[in-house]
Amino acid sequence: MSIVKIDGSKIKFLREQQELTQLYLATAVGVTTDTISRWENKRYPTIKKENGEKLAEALDVPLEELLENTEEEITQEDTRQNMASPAPSELGERTRFSIKNATLLLLLAGLLAGGLFMLLPQNNIEINCKRIMPEHAAPNAPFPVMIKIQADTEQDLPILIREELSGEAAANGSGTTGEQKVFGKSPRWIGTLDKGQAQFIYMVTPNRTITVNTSISFSGEIRSRKGQDIGGVIEGPASIQITPYHWADSNQDYTISDNEILLAYEMFSSPGESGIDFSTLEKLWLAGHYTWKKTEASFEPARTPLTKQ
Numbered sequence: 001m002s003i004v005k006i007d008g009s010k011i012k013f014l015r016e017q018q019e020l021t022q023l024y025l026a027t028a029v030g031v032t033t034d035t036i037s038r039w040e041n042k043r044y045p046t047i048k049k050e051n052g053e054k055l056a057e058a059l060d061v062p063l064e065e066l067l068e069n070t071e072e073e074i075t076q077e078d079t080r081q082n083m084a085s086p087a088p089s090e091l092g093e094r095t096r097f098s099i100k101n102a103t104l105l106l107l108l109a110g111l112l113a114g115g116l117f118m119l120l121p122q123n124n125i126e127i128n129c130k131r132i133m134p135e136h137a138a139p140n141a142p143f144p145v146m147i148k149i150q151a152d153t154e155q156d157l158p159i160l161i162r163e164e165l166s167g168e169a170a171a172n173g174s175g176t177t178g179e180q181k182v183f184g185k186s187p188r189w190i191g192t193l194d195k196g197q198a199q200f201i202y203m204v205t206p207n208r209t210i211t212v213n214t215s216i217s218f219s220g221e222i223r224s225r226k227g228q229d230i231g232g233v234i235e236g237p238a239s240i241q242i243t244p245y246h247w248a249d250s251n252q253d254y255t256i257s258d259n260e261i262l263l264a265y266e267m268f269s270s271p272g273e274s275g276i277d278f279s280t281l282e283k284l285w286l287a288g289h290y291t292w293k294k295t296e297a298s299f300e301p302a303r304t305p306l307t308k309q
Contacts, residue, residue: 003046003049004048004049004052005068006046007066008039008041009042011039015040018059018060018158020058020158024058024160025055025059027162027223028054030051045068052066052067058190125151125155125157125224126151127149127157127222127230128150128235129149129234130147130234130235131145131146131147131218131220131236132145132237132268133218134248135241136240136242136243136252137216137247138243138246138247138292138297139208139212140205140207140297141205141297141298142204142277144204145163145171145187145218146199146201147161147163147189147199147200147201149222153193154196155193156193156194157192157193157224158190158224159189159190159193159222160188160189160222160223161187161188161189161200161220161221162221163187163218163219163234164218164219165186167206167210167214168210168214168216169210170182170184170185170207171184171185171202171203171204171205172202172203173187173201173203183202201268201276204216206242212243215240215241215242216239218238219234244292246284246290248260248263250263254289254291254292254302255288255289256284256285256290261282264278280299284299288303290302
């Protein structure tokens, strides 16, 4: 098992700088808030590298930035200051000066805090989060799921989405840096709202042996933090039925019509997303008709119209 030595003070600084809660980080990494607190207070100086990578992803920094520095640099100025011993009278003057400065700083901090509190929005930010997906899918055939987020704010809110699948299926998608990730039954995404909006697309592949007329269930939540805790359940369809029809074939007639392929592009195409294999869909559309090969668990173009099985 690979472990890394983390710097708890850096983690706490970055979290507070981004106005994130310990709950947000705990949800992103998959640990408890008590664990995050122990990391920040250096009670757990070493952690699994896997958890370190998740933590770095949640804080949007390279993992190396969270690691403990093994060498401590001392400048020549620091050395000279440590070697020089002030005279007693000078020490007294410095002490009085430091106390005076500290008092002024405390007063200034209080005034700033009061002013900033008045500037902060007092109303809760409302976030609408909806799941969009086809009404049916087929065994061994990936289908898209889109999570659309819209909030009544122009702030750049950090967003965390966590989904859970129930049934014979697995999910995959793109990470925050564009790499492909295998989510299994727990798709998740961390990003930032752009003018109050964001979306996350992932692909779900039902098992090859899943039975037709069964279903796959979905549940999920969204969390955020920017001066206040925000969160809620992801709305929208919560299950999809397994059929021998392509997910874009909305009327289940073994034909991908012009309207159906246009609707598929309109609903699920997104700039920068590469998880959806539209090439397979286009082949079925160009052929005019398609057939479901049960033994191979796949779709094949067909030139003659088919009837429902």
